[in-house]
Amino acid sequence: MRILILGASGFVGSALHAQFAENHEVVGTSRGxxxxxPVDLADSGGVRTLVExxxxxxxxxxxAVDLGAAQRxxxxxHVANVAPMQPLLDAIDHTGAKLVYLSTDNVFDGTADxxxxxxxxxxINVYGETKVAAEDLVLAHDRHLVIRLPLVYGRSPLSNKFLARFAAPQIQARTDIVCNPLYLPSLAPAFEQLADTSGVVHIAGAETLSRFELMTRVRDHLAAPARIVATDRFSTAEDCPRPLRLVMRSMRHSLTGPDVATALADLH
Ligand SMILES: NC(=O)c1ccc[n+]([C@@H]2O[C@H](COP(=O)([O-])OP(=O)(O)OC[C@H]3O[C@@H](n4cnc5c(N)ncnc54)[C@H](OP(=O)(O)O)[C@@H]3O)[C@@H](O)[C@H]2O)c1
Structure with a gap:
């Protein structure tokens, strides 16, 4: 397959780029x-030329994936996450390619089991609203796929932002925010298996745990010096409303990422 990855310098995009390149012809973009x-999604002409x-x-x-920045x-x-979508979809329509759009569990409010x-x-936050708006544009086309992801963790080739946090002397982590985080290397294989799917799919990890538990277990595995400070909605001034319980399941497939112990056995 010939695959174009928009955002191949990012945390998720650079990992997909590296893994897909083992079996496919892959072209990746960043703003530089x-x-x-180099392509900026705001440059619809440049995007069209590339897609063609x-x-x-x-x-x-x-x-834009920073929840606090989106809220402010x-x-x-909207300019980053929604405005480029229609020109991109129009350009893709022209070529017959399939769009796979990465979305988030933040499209939900966190009140359900x-x-x-x-x-x-x-x-319940601006980031989630922009992702819903982008999903709607993608899902207006039958052949495209929206993949909703929970918090993703692991090592990434170009933007190692998850592990970089453990270099700090302390990390604040919420005890009251729970999800089933996905180990980054498990995304590409799941993606390959769902390549012929369209509509919406959820891909998440096998284990449900709080941010505090996840960060503590990763810190212990890395033997990093960072102190993990337990916080919750009462002790923290929130920069953005955050859903508390985001457990994603799938009614469309039985693929899950590994539990945390299995993931950590792989994480170096
Ligand atoms: N990370 C997670 O835990 C997580 C969880 C759920 C869903 N997701 C979804 O997964 C996707 C990737 O997230 P991520 O954490 O990998 O984000 P990230 O590390 O911040 O990467 C974002 C990428 O977008 C590129 N980019 C930003 N603005 C751009 C623009 N105007 N034009 C072209 N490229 C632009 C950046 O490239 P340059 O800065 O190099 O230009 C970078 O490659 C997002 O859609 C996010 O909603 C992520």
């Missing part, structure tokens, strides 16, 4: 650097 194809080079699949991982500046979040693909989306 890393030897990737001909790809079987376009994987869209680019955009909803217009910028768990969420499958049929659950109603009720975002």
């Amino acid at each position: 650097g890393h030897g990737l194809v 080079q001909g790809f079987d699949v376009v994987v869209h991982t680019a955009g 500046d909803p217009v910028a979040a 768990h969420y499958d693909e049929s659950a109603t989306r009720t975002p």
